[in-house]
Amino acid sequence: MTTGTSLPEFRLFDASGSEHLFPTGRPTVLCFAKHDCPTCELSMPLLLRMHEAFGDSVDVWAVSQDAEGEPTLIEEFGTSMPVLDDSSLAVSWNYGIETVPTIILTDGRGEELGRWWGFARDDWRGLVGRLESLTDLEPPAVDWDTYPEARPGCGSRSLEPGLYERLSADSAESPLRARRVDVADGDDVMEFLFDKGLTDGLPVVPPTPERVLRMLSGTQRHAQDVVAMVPPNLATVTVEKIAINAVMAGCRPEYLPVVIASIEAVCTDDFNIHGVMATTMGAAPVVVVNGPIRQRLGINMGLGCLGQGTRSNATIGRALRLVLRNVGGAKPGGTERSTFGSPSKFTLAFAEWEERSPWVPLHVERGFEPEDSVVTVYALSGGPSLVVDHRSRTAESLATSIALVVRGIQDPRAQARGDVLVVVSPEHVDTLHRDGWTKNDLREAIQGATSIGLRHPDLATPKVPELDYIHLVVAGGEAGKYTAIFEGWVRDVGSVPTSRKIED
Amino acid sequence: MTMQILDPTNEKVPIRRELSDRPDVISGHVALLDISKRQGDVFIDRLEAVLSERLPGVEFRRYRKDTFARPAPEDLRRRIAEDCGFVIEALAD
Numbered sequence: 001m002t003t004g005t006s007l008p009e010f011r012l013f014d015a016s017g018s019e020h021l022f023p024t025g026r027p028t029v030l031c032f033a034k035h036d037c038p039t040c041e042l043s044m045p046l047l048l049r050m051h052e053a054f055g056d057s058v059d060v061w062a063v064s065q066d067a068e069g070e071p072t073l074i075e076e077f078g079t080s081m082p083v084l085d086d087s088s089l090a091v092s093w094n095y096g097i098e099t100v101p102t103i104i105l106t107d108g109r110g111e112e113l114g115r116w117w118g119f120a121r122d123d124w125r126g127l128v129g130r131l132e133s134l135t136d137l138e139p140p141a142v143d144w145d146t147y148p149e150a151r152p153g154c155g156s157r158s159l160e161p162g163l164y165e166r167l168s169a170d171s172a173e174s175p176l177r178a179r180r181v182d183v184a185d186g187d188d189v190m191e192f193l194f195d196k197g198l199t200d201g202l203p204v205v206p207p208t209p210e211r212v213l214r215m216l217s218g219t220q221r222h223a224q225d226v227v228a229m230v231p232p233n234l235a236t237v238t239v240e241k242i243a244i245n246a247v248m249a250g251c252r253p254e255y256l257p258v259v260i261a262s263i264e265a266v267c268t269d270d271f272n273i274h275g276v277m278a279t280t281m282g283a284a285p286v287v288v289v290n291g292p293i294r295q296r297l298g299i300n301m302g303l304g305c306l307g308q309g310t311r312s313n314a315t316i317g318r319a320l321r322l323v324l325r326n327v328g329g330a331k332p333g334g335t336e337r338s339t340f341g342s343p344s345k346f347t348l349a350f351a352e353w354e355e356r357s358p359w360v361p362l363h364v365e366r367g368f369e370p371e372d373s374v375v376t377v378y379a380l381s382g383g384p385s386l387v388v389d390h391r392s393r394t395a396e397s398l399a400t401s402i403a404l405v406v407r408g409i410q411d412p413r414a415q416a417r418g419d420v421l422v423v424v425s426p427e428h429v430d431t432l433h434r435d436g437w438t439k440n441d442l443r444e445a446i447q448g449a450t451s452i453g454l455r456h457p458d459l460a461t462p463k464v465p466e467l468d469y470i471h472l473v474v475a476g477g478e479a480g481k482y483t484a485i486f487e488g489w490v491r492d493v494g495s496v497p498t499s500r501k502i503e504d
Numbered sequence: 505m506t507m508q509i510l511d512p513t514n515e516k517v518p519i520r521r522e523l524s525d526r527p528d529v530i531s532g533h534v535a536l537l538d539i540s541k542r543q544g545d546v547f548i549d550r551l552e553a554v555l556s557e558r559l560p561g562v563e564f565r566r567y568r569k570d571t572f573a574r575p576a577p578e579d580l581r582r583r584i585a586e587d588c589g590f591v592i593e594a595l596a597d
Contacts, residue, residue, distance in 0.1 A: 179511040235514035
C-alpha cells in the first residue's frame with residue numbers, strides 16, 4: 001500500500017452515458033480492472049459488496065480498461081455500480097496504473113489515502129475497516145475464508161507495447177514538442193510525405209509520435225537539447241528533430257547517437273557542410289565509424305560494406321542527409337547545386353574493420369582512445385574508384401598501383417585539392433603488412449609514385465597536397481584484391497575531415 | 505482515421521495540403537469532365553451552354569472517364585492538365 005498526494009481530476013462516462021467527475025466531494029474507491037483478468041474477476045464481487053454497503057457515503061467505481069470487455073463487466077456488476085469507460089486509458093496512464101486490479105482509496109478532495117495491487121485478502125479486510133471508520137456504516141458480511149490469501153494481478157493495458165508509446169507521446173510529460181501534422185482521412189501518408197518534399201526521393205517511414213518516442217529512447221540526451229545549427233538555413237536542430245528524421249530514414253533507436261554525432265561533426269566551421277552541399281562538384285558527407293559501437297549496432301565493415309543491404313549503414317547516412325534536407329533546407333536546385341549529384345548523396349556510412357587491420361585504427365590516429373566510439377565525416381566528391389591489382393606480391397608494387405589510380409582522380413594532370421580516403425581490402429592489407437608497411441609507408445609511396453610532372457618534368461608534385469590528406473582504413477570482404485579510392489572535395493577553402501566521439 | 509506525424513522540418517513554413525492558386529479571371533481552356541455517371545452528360549451539356557454565354561472568350565473541352573467507380577486514369581489527368589487551366593467535374597445521378 002502506498003499513499004500519495006492529490007490525484008488529477010478526470011471525467012469518465014458509464015455505459016448509460018452518464019458523466020462521472022472525480023473528485024466527487026465524498027470518499028471514493030476506484031478499482032481499475034480489465035475483463036480478461038482472473039484477479040479482477042475475483043475482486044469485482046467484493047467491490048460490488050463495498051458499493052452496496054457504503055454507497056450512501058462513498059463513491060465506489062470500477063474503471064474498465066477495455067471497451068470489448070466492458071459490456072461483460074457491466075452485465076455482471078454495472079446495474080448497481082458505476083462501471084466507467086477508460087478504454088482510452090488516459091486515466092489509467094495519468095494514475096500510473098501498472099497492474100490490474102489496482103484499488104485506490106481517496107478522500108473527497110481527491111487526496112490518495114491508499115493504493116493496493118492485485119488481490120490480498122488482508123488488504124481488502126483493511127479497506128473494509130477504513131471505509132467503516134470513514135462512514136460509520138455497517139460493513140458487509142463477507143466470508144473471508146472463501147477467498148484466497150493472495151493472487152497476483154495482470155499487466156495494465158496502458159503498458160502494452162504500442163499503447164504505452166502512444167500514451168507517452170500524448171501525455172503532459174511527453175518530451176515531444178515538434179509541430180504535429182494531421183494527414184487527412186483518405187490521404188496516403190507516404191504520398192503526402194513525397195508531395196511535401198520531405199523525402200530524398202525514396203519512401204520514408206512516417207514519423208508518428210509513437211515511433212519518434214521510441215527513437216528517442218536510443219539516447220540519454222534530452223529531446224530538446226540543441227545539437228547544432230544546420231546550414232544553409234542555419235536552423236536549430238534538436239535531438240527530437242534528428243530523431244524524427246532518423247525514424248524517416250529507417251533507423252533503429254540505438255543508431256540515434258551515431259546520427260547525432262554525425263550531425264555535430266558536419267555542422268562545424270571546419271567541415272563546412274554548406275559548401276559541401278552547394279558545390280557543383282557534388283560532394284557528399286560520408287561517415288566512417290570506429291570503436292566498440294560498430295559491433296553493437298552491426299555496422300557493416302566486411303563484405304559489401306560500401307553498398308546496400310545493411311540497415312545501420314544504409315539508414316545512418318540517410319538520416320544525416322534527411323536532417324540536412326528537412327531541417328537545414330539543402331535541396332537540389334536550391335542551395336544544392338551539384339552538376340551530377342552522386343549516389344553517395346543518398347547515404348554512405350560504413351565502419352573500419354579494426355580487428356582485421358594490422359594498422360592503428362583511424363580514430364586512434366585522430367587522437368581518440370581505442371575504446372572510444374567515433375564518427376569521422378568526409379566530404380567526398382567521387383569514388384569509389386577501384387584499384388584492381390591481383391598481381392602484386394610486394395607492398396611496393398601494390399602501392400604503385402594504388403598511387404596510379406590516385407593519380408588519375410579528378411584531372412589526372414592536376415594536383416588534387418582535397419583529401420583522399422583509401423579503403424584497403426583485407427587481402428591487399430595482407431600484402432602491405434607482409435612487407436611490414438605502416439600506414440605512413442603507404443602514404444609516402446603514394447606521394448612518391450604520383451609525383452609526375454605531366455605538364456613539365458621539373459614541375460613534378462605529388463597528387464595529394466599533404467601527406468596527412470591521405471586517409472587509410474581497412475574494410476571489405478575477405479575475398480578480393482581490391483582497394484577503393486574516394487576523392488575528397490577541396491581542403492583549403494572547402495572542408496576538413498572532422499571526428500566526433502559518439503556519446504550515449 | 506486521421507494519421508498524425510511530427511514535422512521533420514525547421515517549422516518555418518506550414519506543412520499541409522494546399523489548394524492551387526485560384527486565378528481571378530477565367531480564360532483559355534476549361535475542361536468539362538464527365539465522370540460517366542448517369543445523366544452527367546445532360547448536366548454538362550446544360551452547364552456548357554450557360555457558361556458559353558457568360559464566358560464568350562473561353563473554350564470548353566469535353567473529357568470523359570470510362571467509369572465513375574475509379575479515379576481518373578493518369579493519361580486523362582495528364583491530358584487535362586496539359587490542355588486546360590480549369591476543370592469542372594460534374595457529378596449527376
